Amino acid sequence: MMRGLSRRDLLKVSAASGLAPALGLGNVAPAQAAEQLLVVMWGAAWIEVSRKIVDAYVAKTGDKVAWELHAGGAMAIVAKIKPAWPRVGYNLVSGWDPVFRAMIKEDWVVPVTLDEMPALKDIPPVFFQKNDKGQLMTVPLSTAGAFWGYRTDLVDKPIESIEQLLEPRFKGKLCVPFPVNLTGLLMLTLAMQRGGNERNIEPGWQFLKELAERGQIGRVINNNSEFINAMSSGETSVAFFNIGAWTQVRKQFPVRMLSRLKDNKGFLFNEGFAVIKQDDPKKVEAAKRLANHFATPAINEQYNWPLGEGPTNPKSKASPDIADVFYAPDELAQYAYIADFDYMSTQVDAWAKRWEQEIAPLIRKS
Amino acid sequence: MASQRISSFHAALLAPGALIILFLLIAPIALMAVESFHPFVTGRVGSGSGWTLRNYAELMEPAYAFYFWETFRIGFIISAIAVLLGAPLAWLAARTRRRGLRVAMFGLLIGLLFMSLIARLYAIQMTFGSTGPLAFFGTMIGVPARSAGFAVVQVAMGLLHFVLPMVALILVGTFQNINPRLEEAAASLGAPRWRVALTVTLPLAVPGLLSAYMIALAMCISSFVVPLILGRGIVLFATNLMYVRFSDVANYPSGAAIGMIMFALAAIIIYAMMRLTRALSPVESHS
Numbered sequence: 001m002m003r004g005l006s007r008r009d010l011l012k013v014s015a016a017s018g019l020a021p022a023l024g025l026g027n028v029a030p031a032q033a034a035e036q037l038l039v040v041m042w043g044a045a046w047i048e049v050s051r052k053i054v055d056a057y058v059a060k061t062g063d064k065v066a067w068e069l070h071a072g073g074a075m076a077i078v079a080k081i082k083p084a085w086p087r088v089g090y091n092l093v094s095g096w097d098p099v100f101r102a103m104i105k106e107d108w109v110v111p112v113t114l115d116e117m118p119a120l121k122d123i124p125p126v127f128f129q130k131n132d133k134g135q136l137m138t139v140p141l142s143t144a145g146a147f148w149g150y151r152t153d154l155v156d157k158p159i160e161s162i163e164q165l166l167e168p169r170f171k172g173k174l175c176v177p178f179p180v181n182l183t184g185l186l187m188l189t190l191a192m193q194r195g196g197n198e199r200n201i202e203p204g205w206q207f208l209k210e211l212a213e214r215g216q217i218g219r220v221i222n223n224n225s226e227f228i229n230a231m232s233s234g235e236t237s238v239a240f241f242n243i244g245a246w247t248q249v250r251k252q253f254p255v256r257m258l259s260r261l262k263d264n265k266g267f268l269f270n271e272g273f274a275v276i277k278q279d280d281p282k283k284v285e286a287a288k289r290l291a292n293h294f295a296t297p298a299i300n301e302q303y304n305w306p307l308g309e310g311p312t313n314p315k316s317k318a319s320p321d322i323a324d325v326f327y328a329p330d331e332l333a334q335y336a337y338i339a340d341f342d343y344m345s346t347q348v349d350a351w352a353k354r355w356e357q358e359i360a361p362l363i364r365k366s
Numbered sequence: 367m368a369s370q371r372i373s374s375f376h377a378a379l380l381a382p383g384a385l386i387i388l389f390l391l392i393a394p395i396a397l398m399a400v401e402s403f404h405p406f407v408t409g410r411v412g413s414g415s416g417w418t419l420r421n422y423a424e425l426m427e428p429a430y431a432f433y434f435w436e437t438f439r440i441g442f443i444i445s446a447i448a449v450l451l452g453a454p455l456a457w458l459a460a461r462t463r464r465r466g467l468r469v470a471m472f473g474l475l476i477g478l479l480f481m482s483l484i485a486r487l488y489a490i491q492m493t494f495g496s497t498g499p500l501a502f503f504g505t506m507i508g509v510p511a512r513s514a515g516f517a518v519v520q521v522a523m524g525l526l527h528f529v530l531p532m533v534a535l536i537l538v539g540t541f542q543n544i545n546p547r548l549e550e551a552a553a554s555l556g557a558p559r560w561r562v563a564l565t566v567t568l569p570l571a572v573p574g575l576l577s578a579y580m581i582a583l584a585m586c587i588s589s590f591v592v593p594l595i596l597g598r599g600i601v602l603f604a605t606n607l608m609y610v611r612f613s614d615v616a617n618y619p620s621g622a623a624i625g626m627i628m629f630a631l632a633a634i635i636i637y638a639m640m641r642l643t644r645a646l647s648p649v650e651s652h653s
Contacts, residue, residue: 241605
């Protein structure tokens, strides 16, 4: 197999040719056992807190970390890895359950064990994604969710059911994700509102058509940044999206999360890291070392607080700011839902096409 | 013998460029064409094995005709507006004797090209969007800022921002290449300025105007970022549909099929416009 120029090769060449200072690599001693890692992370608050955590980690371990940001939804990284595989430089990829399922199916992910990553011993087994052999394939860092919510400063009367979103006062005020985003959770929440589920999604399409025909949908978003812009500018006032993006809006504006609706649910999932296969075992080892660091109680807490997400390590404390979207164990059955992402990921292609054929034209005409 | 030597010399000169075109441009498009005939396996990444026409058959749905038409319709209109607005600017920049004015116009046009398009698009959104200071503009033209129709208006504004400086700069060259003595001769024979412009300058500028129009059209229909940022997810160009398939769903064959259809449509339009250019060109029509 062809092997690309490694950082170590580059250092040797640049040291011999006197190029190291010019390349900005002069401060790294070639004798160091440290490894250079490339980590894919989300932008906004995710990269900010990750950089802070890693700066301290780098100073302690000598490992170096370069970052690459997700472009668009997290699923886009799968499409990016595919044509380059197996020559991809990523060591750790941040993602969430459906993205991890796709990566595991493609056999790109290295299993993790509790022996080599002791911080994982504390994390409940249910949070991990596993392969067919039952091996742990992910490093769960956050318990997150997708919820309906609205800016209370822009909505005159409280919303108690998403059926109210058909009222004329919400014309052009709804912000919804494109159905491939969140692996189609928008379709699921709309279907469940009308008695459907993942495998009976038709009621969701009917509800969506009603919303589109009445001109309620003002913005269709594809990523966190678009959501934050749409909700922060006041262009839209009601939305369905992930709690991490909601948290950024909640820092600036009064928001009520509809996490305890009588006739709908909040959708829970896990975010974290997947360790990507590499030829060099030292790189894999270093990637696991870093992922383990993120899962330790103190760091897991530090990581999740600014994101507004729940830590997966039970020894970490959840931020009091997210009490309204955190369910007590006895509330889970009534208010929370864990979707069948494996099934939904097989449907998003068809849902995306149906959106293009039936929904987008209705929104344009409205 | 001498002609053979010249021919070999020319071939040697052409070889590097031809190889680059073959490997960097034609090979990926050929690969995309092949990909478009493979089936997609749901839940997996990329294409499966075997051959199918399904990716093209799906695009025969009327909804997709709308997306292709929308992409070209907006492209046609914006390219025409860009030429209409760019031609007087270019003419002035080419003919003015006031050096300061010429420098200012070139500075503005070139400066716009260098300024990040992303910054310009967000500036449009912040200014004319539903919460922007000029949000009333939408209401003034009968398309409220919060409506779906205004997303089209914003995309049009963004595309105009994108192509107008380029069109104007191309046309400066066109007007500079028209001998001013022809216009002076017409004027000395008593033709008013409007008649000189319509009967002398404009016919001579037709090839340049059509070239600028074609370049603007190519920029518009292949634009991805303008509808992405200003379309609010409501205005979708063919490029946006392709991106969703390649990036979000990992359905490469379907994305490739859209790409091939766009390629074929663009080739037909370019051929038609080249024929039109030839028919309208004074030099060609007299030869």
